[in-house]
Amino acid sequence: MSVSAEVFLRRHDMYYEQMPFPELVESYCREMKAGLEGRPSTLYMLPSYIRSDAEPRRGESVLVLDAGGTNLRAGRMNFDPEGRPVVEALKKRKMPGTFGEEMDADEMFRQMAAFALELAEGCAYGCISFSYPCRSRPDGDGEILALCKELQVHGAEGKLVCASLEGALRALGAPGERRWRLVNDSVGSLLGGMAAHREDAADYIGFILGTGTNCCCRVPSEWITKSPEAVAMGGEMIVNMESGCFGRLLQGTADRELDAASELPGDHPAEKMISGSYYRQLLSLTLELAAREGLLPERAMENLASFRLTSALVDRFCLDPHGDNPLARAMETEQAQSFAAAVNDALLERAARIAAAGLCAVIRLRALPRGSRVIVCADGSMIRLSPVLRPKMEKYLNEYALEGLGIAAEFRFAEDATILGCAWAGLI
Numbered sequence: 197m198s199v200s201a202e203v204f205l206r207r208h209d210m211y212y213e214q215m216p217f218p219e220l221v222e223s224y225c226r227e228m229k230a231g232l233e234g235r236p237s238t239l240y241m242l243p244s245y246i247r248s249d250a251e252p253r254r255g256e257s258v259l260v261l262d263a264g265g266t267n268l269r270a271g272r273m274n275f276d277p278e279g280r281p282v283v284e285a286l287k288k289r290k291m292p293g294t295f296g297e298e299m300d301a302d303e304m305f306r307q308m309a310a311f312a313l314e315l316a317e318g319c320a321y322g323c324i325s326f327s328y329p330c331r332s333r334p335d336g337d338g339e340i341l342a343l344c345k346e347l348q349v350h351g352a353e354g355k356l357v358c359a360s361l362e363g364a365l366r367a368l369g370a371p372g373e374r375r376w377r378l379v380n381d382s383v384g385s386l387l388g389g390m391a392a393h394r395e396d397a398a399d400y401i402g403f404i405l406g407t408g409t410n411c412c413c414r415v416p417s418e419w420i421t422k423s424p425e426a427v428a429m430g431g432e433m434i435v436n437m438e439s440g441c442f443g444r445l446l447q448g449t450a451d452r453e454l455d456a457a458s459e460l461p462g463d464h465p466a467e468k469m470i471s472g473s474y475y476r477q478l479l480s481l482t483l484e485l486a487a488r489e490g491l492l493p494e495r496a497m498e499n500l501a502s503f504r505l506t507s508a509l510v511d512r513f514c515l516d517p518h519g520d521n522p523l524a525r526a527m528e529t530e531q532a533q534s535f536a537a538a539v540n541d542a543l544l545e546r547a548a549r550i551a552a553a554g555l556c557a558v559i560r561l562r563a564l565p566r567g568s569r570v571i572v573c574a575d576g577s578m579i580r581l582s583p584v585l586r587p588k589m590e591k592y593l594n595e596y597a598l599e600g601l602g603i604a605a606e607f608r609f610a611e612d613a614t615i616l617g618c619a620w621a622g623l624i
Contacts, residue, residue, distance in 0.1 A: 199491055201538035208485065210448030212546035217553060217592060223444040224557030228437065232415065234422030238443035238465075240341075242436040243426040244383050245334050248390075248400075248414045252623035257284060259319040259374060260618035261312055261361075264327045264381060265347070265407030265473060267291055270312040272319065273619035281391060281616050285315055293349035301340075301352035301360070309364035316365055322374040323622025325384040325614045326357050327408060329438050334425045338378035342463060377621050380436040381575075382412040384617030387434075389573020391620050392610035398568035398603075401558050402434075402617075405551060405585075406576025408464075409471045411439040413558040439554045440467030450481040470547035472578045476505045479543060483536055492532050499526035507577065513540065514583050541584070548588035555589075556596045559603055566602030574607045575614060 205211040224239070231241030254275045262269040271286035292307040293299055299307075316322075328347070330338035337358040343349055358376035366373070379387070386402025402412040417433045420426040426433055443465050447455070454468055454477055455461050468474045480500055487497040503522050513523040517537035518530060527533045559570055572593075579586055586607060593605045610616060 201535055201542055204486055204489070204491060205448070205482075205539065205542055208449040209446050210450060210482065210543070210546070212542060212549050215446050215546070215549065217549055217596065220444075220549065220553035221556045221560060221596065224442065224554050225561055227442065227444060228557060228561055231437075232419050232422065232435070238441050240329065240436070240438040240441060241420075242330070242332055242380075242438060243420050243423050244332050244379060244412070244434040244436055245336070245426065245429065246377075246379070246383065246387075246434050246621055246624065247417075247429060248432045248434050250624045251279075252620045253321075254279065256321065256623060257319050258619050258622040259312060259316050259322040260615050260622060261308065261322075261324040262381070262384070262614045262618060263308065263324060264291060264614075266294060268308060268311060269615060270315055271615055272315045273615070275619070275623065281619060283612070283615075286612070286615065287311075291347070293343075293347045296348065298348040298350070300350050301355050302364075304349045304352070305360045305364040306368075309361060309368055309370070313365065313368050313370055316370040316374070317372075319374055320372065321622045322358070322362070322376045323379060323618040324357060324361060324376070325379050325381045325618050327381040327404075327410070329441070330357060330378060330380070332378060332436070336375075336377040342460065377624070379618060379621045380410060380412060381614050382410040383434050383436055384614035384621065385575045386412050386414075386573050387617030387620040388575075388610050388613030388615070389571060389608055389617075391616050392613065393571055393573070393608050395571070396569075397571045398564050399559075399562055399570045401555060401570060401572045403551075403555065403572050403574045403579070403607075404576045405471065405574070405579040407471060407473045409440045409467050409551065409576070409578075411437045411554050411558070413437065413562075415562075437554070440464045440471065442466040442550075442554065445469065445550065450478055450485055453481050454478050466550055470550055470578075472507045472576075475543075475547065475578070476507055476510055479510060479540055480505050482539055482543065486535070486539065491535060493528045496527055496532060499528070502526075507581070510540070511581060511583055513537070514544075544582070544584055545588055548585055549592060552589040552592035552596075555593065555605065559597050559601065559605060564603055568603050570597070570603060570605040572605055572607045573613060574609055579607070580609065
């Protein structure tokens with residue numbers, strides 16, 4: 197195994213330095229501008245029709261749902277007279293259509309409504325965070341564009357999320373009628389972070405990196421020229437970037453293999469390089485590729501196929517590549533473990549570079565004055581739990597934003613941020 201991990205990855209167009217960071221940031225900026233103006237772009241830049249300076253009603257309960265890539269949460273919340281969030285109830289189950297369970301969209305909404313039914317009574321307002329691409333409408337609802345993260349739900353494209361959920365609730369006997377608003381999970385994270393960290397920051401960015409990934413930002417409404425309704429609202433609006441769709445990336449051999457085998461080939465290329473639902477598959481495919489080329493022991497491929505590689509096992513390998521964990525044992529020799537660890541570290545470096553470039557592009561596009569502070573309202577298992585990913589991202593933010601632009605950016609986490617953001621949005 198005389199070939200280094202860097203040489204191997206470069207040969208397959210998968211080494212992080214093959215995507216220079218400043219060029220990545222510029223590509224994000226160009227795609228953001230095009231998306232806001234309605235020109236061809238891999239970033240959707242979907243207006244939320246929520247002004248970033250709007251304040252929630254106080255003393256009224258709101259039904260909130262968070263439909264994520266893995267879990268579905270439902271709850272009731274309100275804001276007290278001082279504007280502090282109050283959780284009345286909160287519960288969780290797996291998201292319908294995950295873990296191999298197939299269904300149509302009507303059944304998905306029926307199961308979601310049944311889960312939330314007991315919380316609906318007495319709520320005149322509702323808000324759902326839906327972690328899948330939707331086109332928001334000025335009336336607060338949104339049309340499903342696609343379902344990703346390998347969700348096994350059919351016939352959802354074109355359906356209205358809030359109308360479908362309210363219809364399912366009423367069919368199950370929910371009393372009254374609710375005024376709904378749809379938000380993306382990154383929008384919920386941004387609003388939840390703003391509610392939890394009401395500090396003197398110049399700007400806030402919403403960022404999700406877990407099962408999937410996404411980013412949202414605040415922009416002057418006048419920039420969103422593709423939407424006359426958004427421009428007419430004035431002020432600043434929260435925009436859902438759908439950053440997992442960013443497509444100006446160098447895709448390597450294993451990236452293309454993973455994409456071809458996915459539920460939606462060609463969809464969400466950035467997400468397939470960095471998010472939890474795909475990264476462990478990408479690492480396995482890359483190590484299998486190395487084994488086929490004789491860079492790992494012959495039994496490594498067979499060993500890799502004998503167990504399911506999870507994000508938790510990847511984390512264990514990051515912390516101790518020569519230790520007693522399944523991925524280390526699969527490599528069989530210390531030399532192979534070192535090679536696999538170098539591949540894993542380089543792929544995580546690439547993931548951090550792709551994700552951080554999107555955040556830096558938002559900061560650059562906002563053109564904040566030097567000395568400003570930006571809070572990245574973050575959520576998701578990858579950004580919270582990976583022992584190496586966030587430090588790598590912080591390095592890029594420090595080098596590009598702080599040293600280059602004079603703007604300090606820091607990650608902040610709020611407990612139940614997306615649910616908190618839903619409550620804020622639902623009571624506007």
